[in-house]
Amino acid sequence: MLHIFGKIAAAACALLVGCGSIGPAATATAASIGGPLSLADEGMFFVNAKPSASKYPGVSPAGPARPGTVAVNQMYVHYRIPAQRTGAVPIVLVHGGGLSGMSYETTPDGREGWATYFVRKGHAVYVVDTPGRGRSGFNATAINEAKAEGNVSALPPSVLMVTAELAWPLFRFGPSHGTAYPDTQFPVEAFASFASQGVPFAEALLEGGGMATGPQALAALLDKIGPAIVVVHSLAGPFADALVGLRPALVKAVVNIEGAQSVVPTDAQIAAYRGVPVLELFGDHLDAPVFTGRPRYEARKAVVERINRVEGGRATLVRLPDVGLKGNSHMMMQDRNNLQVADFILGWITDKAR
Template identity: 25%
Template sequence: MKLSTLYCVLSLLQAALSSPIGPSKQLEALHRRNVFYAGGEYVFNATQGGTILINQQYVEELIPAAGAKHPYPIVFFHGGGISGAQWLNKDDGNAGWASYFLNQGYVVYILDIWSVGRSSATDLPPVLDARTVELVEIAFSAPEVYKNYYQAQFHTQFPGTGLKGDPAFDDFYARLLPLQFNARQENITRTSTCALLQIIGPAFFISHSIGGSAAFLATDGCPTLVKGHVAVEADQAPFTSYDTSVVGANMSSPARAYGIADVPLTYDPPVTDPSQLVQKMTGQLQYKDGLLFRYPCIKQGAPVHKLVNIAQAPVLFLTTQASVHILFDQCLVQFLEQAGVNVNFTKLADIGIEGNGHFSMLENNSDSIATYILSWLVTHE
């Protein structure tokens, strides 16, 4: 290729890179991308009269263009009702946490948790087809407008108004997918994620919301391959789920019969039936200035069973100032600590990172949170 031709090609490439398509404002970190599926098994399908592959989980591998600088990669687990795209560009067009950690020299793996997105399963009915605009605004993007709980008033970091019609909200809402989560999914996610770790070796986990359940399950399944787990408002409370639209009442429903999962976990003494886990209610429903302030928790009664596999990986558990999770995240932390897990419970407002809701990785100050996570990761390498 002539030098002049090469220059033209490079000029066109530079122009493309400097002129983002759509809403993008900040390009993703330079990287090499590989796509593959982990796990899965061949089964004979009588209806189709042949053999098919099922239960595989979609994975993206992102490798820094300059090469890895850290010995262990990061595996990202997305939240419920959304896909692994959560970790790429943010709704304001800026680069997300995948780029942040790529720029720090980490190899990054992004999952679509089994049954969701590109890991979809056609034989599973959605638990929730779609969330209405109003429920998304209440729980995630604009709780300060609805003020259904006391801490909602402190929410300031979602880009734009957080309401329907705002470009950032519309982009966020368009990302939402049917939510599927049940015992079958938990078992397959545990198996397929451990299959991934068998390929890539030991890794750190960064999870969000329901993705925290998937990460804990994988730690239970292959603890020697998990270096540590950063849980950003992971899942829900032990043994119960609270209504994330929080209309002001103690709206809860039984869930996660094995404490933090609907499937058996590695406890000591062993737990072969959920009835062996004695449930003990602690605390009470609290209000402040007439608004919901804190939910009660359920811990183990005697005898206390230890999560011996999950306890092998340290946990950094983050809760934001204004998310609905501020009402009940302490319940999961208390349960984990009681079960022998080493948890660093950090309320972000206590370290000066204020105004965030549940999707903090997509909000204006997300890099400040990522920087705090980075400091924890480095100390646990």
């Protein structure tokens, strides 16, 4: 079927052209999602929900709610299946820290994101909000308990929210808040829109946090949809190592975008990469004094070397400037050249992961 948003945009554009009054704003709106998108199916579902007893579910307009059962650890999934499916293997897009699946949707300045672009190129695409983030929700029991009993021991040490001042250098838009690198590809004029995408690290309120819940939820997704190429970003980088260990036969390839170095993969996880193509991808300005640059590059380089020492290891480490794509930030899926980066990934998939 024709994607409804594309159909509306095309109809609106045709109407305005017919009236002789199309303007810049209308043109931008019509082009913002890349034009009509032909889909066989689109929908949403949840995986990995677990029942959990809650003594303190909170207070409703009718008064305190009685203890009961709530769902926890669920993961929201939005899928799009192209009408002409030329890519045999689906792609699962997993966001990074303090963010949600919106990372892969429309960019902050209104251009097409990878979620629809990969569909346009023939792949079924599944975009997730990992447990504790965005539409996946979180478990508020500990907050309610702390207030009811005056005891904060059940609360996590922190529920981080990334400030604008932290995000700007951390994501390597520039050396300091408000100062961009001269060649930055990130649309800094739309930074306020990017900041609106930020969500709390509420997975801290789930038992075991993100590393306990994220890989398990992704494994549940692959159990449901079958083999897939998994793209992870930033703090979700270690999810790929864990997921390959959990479901080696269902992970057909991994694209790890500037993956975090905080969790070192085990020898068993490295061994599970046997025969699984891996692309470790990094942007520009890696020598900026933040841990999303050179430290992560060196850490993932060590992982690539470990994978390739295993018989059948097929890992590749790439810096985008080395392949002619310069100025990319930590948020390369939203940079001005995001579709060029997507084409590079698709080329690698065609070459290595079909």
